[in-house]
Amino acid sequence: MPFILVLTVCMVEGKLINWMGVKMKKVVLGIMVCVALAATWAVGQQVLSKNAVGYVKVDMEGGGTKPNLYLVAHPFESLTDANGLHLVSNVFAAVPNNTIVSVWDPIGQGYVQYGRDGRGTWLGAAATAKISRSQGAFVRIPSNATQREVFLMGEVPDKTTAPSQYMSRAEGLTMIGFPYPVATRLTNTVMAQALPNNTIISVWDSAAQTYVQYGKDGRGNWLGAAATAELQPGQGMVIRNTNAPNSWWETKPYSWP
Amino acid sequence: MKTIITAMLVLLAMGVTLATADINVSWSGMNGFLMNNDSDPILNPWPGQSALVQLIFTPNNWVEAAGPGGAVLGDEVVLDWKWVSDDQWGSVAPQIYTAAFQAGYIYARIFAGVDDSGGPSTGDITFNHWYYAGPLDATIDNTDPSNPDYYFMNRNSSGGGIGDPLDLRVIPEPTSMVLAALGGLVLLIRRRFAR
Numbered sequence: 422m423p424f425i426l427v428l429t430v431c432m433v434e435g436k437l438i439n440w441m442g443v444k445m446k447k448v449v450l451g452i453m454v455c456v457a458l459a460a461t462w463a464v465g466q467q468v469l470s471k472n473a474v475g476y477v478k479v480d481m482e483g484g485g486t487k488p489n490l491y492l493v494a495h496p497f498e499s500l501t502d503a504n505g506l507h508l509v510s511n512v513f514a515a516v517p518n519n520t521i522v523s524v525w526d527p528i529g530q531g532y533v534q535y536g537r538d539g540r541g542t543w544l545g546a547a548a549t550a551k552i553s554r555s556q557g558a559f560v561r562i563p564s565n566a567t568q569r570e571v572f573l574m575g576e577v578p579d580k581t582t583a584p585s586q587y588m589s590r591a592e593g594l595t596m597i598g599f600p601y602p603v604a605t606r607l608t609n610t611v612m613a614q615a616l617p618n619n620t621i622i623s624v625w626d627s628a629a630q631t632y633v634q635y636g637k638d639g640r641g642n643w644l645g646a647a648a649t650a651e652l653q654p655g656q657g658m659v660i661r662n663t664n665a666p667n668s669w670w671e672t673k674p675y676s677w678p
Numbered sequence: 679m680k681t682i683i684t685a686m687l688v689l690l691a692m693g694v695t696l697a698t699a700d701i702n703v704s705w706s707g708m709n710g711f712l713m714n715n716d717s718d719p720i721l722n723p724w725p726g727q728s729a730l731v732q733l734i735f736t737p738n739n740w741v742e743a744a745g746p747g748g749a750v751l752g753d754e755v756v757l758d759w760k761w762v763s764d765d766q767w768g769s770v771a772p773q774i775y776t777a778a779f780q781a782g783y784i785y786a787r788i789f790a791g792v793d794d795s796g797g798p799s800t801g802d803i804t805f806n807h808w809y810y811a812g813p814l815d816a817t818i819d820n821t822d823p824s825n826p827d828y829y830f831m832n833r834n835s836s837g838g839g840i841g842d843p844l845d846l847r848v849i850p851e852p853t854s855m856v857l858a859a860l861g862g863l864v865l866l867i868r869r870r871f872a873r
Contacts, residue, residue: 490823559824618708621706621772621828625824631776631823632824633774634706634771634772634774635771635772636771636772638708638710638769639708639709639832639841640765640767640769642769644708644764644769644770645771646771647771661828
């Protein structure tokens with residue numbers, strides 16, 4: 422649209438120039454310059470929308486006498502992977518040796534674990550394992566580890582790449598995160614409506630090393646603190662419900678990008 | 679000496695085991711509760727009333743009756759408690775309780791609503807006050823905070839709709855029962871000698 426607009430302005434200017442007695446060659450040259458400018462502008466716009474990147478920083482450290490757990494979910498698109506997946510070893514490159522990353526398998530209802538050994542090498546499948554946007558993961562930091570900064574980084578889901586995101590829940594436990602990198606009130610999400618009654622959502626309190634839980638009662642209302650709870654960017658959560666699986670499309674809660 | 683060292687090692691091992699043993703439970707009652715008629719909500723009026731809910735430990739495979747004020751009787755211990763008034767059915771939002779492991783059972787109970795203007799008081803839970811006791815679950819030694827056990831208060835079937843009916847009543851405290859019995863005895867004696 423900006424391209425057409427600029428081209429139109431140039432054509433008008435060309436006519437004006439011609440009326441003023443300037444040679445046609447110059448007019449054509451002017452038009453070509455305008456077209457080039459417009460094309461550059463158009464390309465610039467495209468690049469701008471493609472390159473909205475962001476990050477969420479999560480500080481992680483050991484608990485002194487015991488390991489600490491952190492529950493995260495990557496809210497960004499991958500900048501490199503065609504399928505939008507993130508390499509575990511990239512996302513958690515900053516974690517200390519002997520860290521274990523546990524990803525929930527909703528089908529098998531158990532953890533798939535990836536470990537970094539005492540020399541810093543990601544072992545076995547961990548070297549090539551990938552996680553998707555909004556997939557939850559528990560990170561177990563060894564007790565004696567000093568503070569590390571883990572950056573969940575990537576392209577901000579935009580109106581082209583992810584105006585909405587397909588989400589699903591398994592029978593039993595599911596570990597996910599809100600799929601967009603913006604703080605959002607739980608009750609404003611599509612998920613809040615879509616989850617069956619008697620669902621419990623558990624978010625992890627890293628400081629207290631325990632869950633904070635929110636419940637949707639048997640009548641479909643979110644109880645107590647759930648009514649004002651906000652899901653934070655990069656925060657993972659565990660959804661528990663033994664009803665049959667269901668799915669929903671979570672919609673992007675911001676207008677730009 | 680060898681025996682002493684072995685005994686010390688065993689005790690040390692037991693100590694380590696005990697130190698890492700936990701009760702780690704998410705407890706809730708998200709279907710809410712109905713009065714004994716299996717129809718009316720337990721908070722009436724609502725807002726205006728709150729209900730006392732307690733998570734209780736017992737070493738025994740049975741549930742003791744509740745005393746006035748929500749007192750526990752026998753060997754029972756209140757592990758956790760709160761007032762609920764999120765909705766008129768006294769639905770209990772999920773919450774995590776963790777503590778050192780004890781072999782035994784847990785259950786939760788909820789009392790009919792009391793006036794909460796100026797703050798609810800356990801003093802309003804008196805003799806004959808209605809309450810509901812959830813099923814007994816054996817305690818589980820669970821040291822994984824990321825994977826708690828779940829205790830659901832609502833597991834009794836109810837024909838009256840969503841929620842379980844309050845079907846139990848608070849009994850007098852033991853001292854009151856003794857006094858009542860003594861009073862009855864005195865009356866009997868007086869009647870006997872009045873003839």
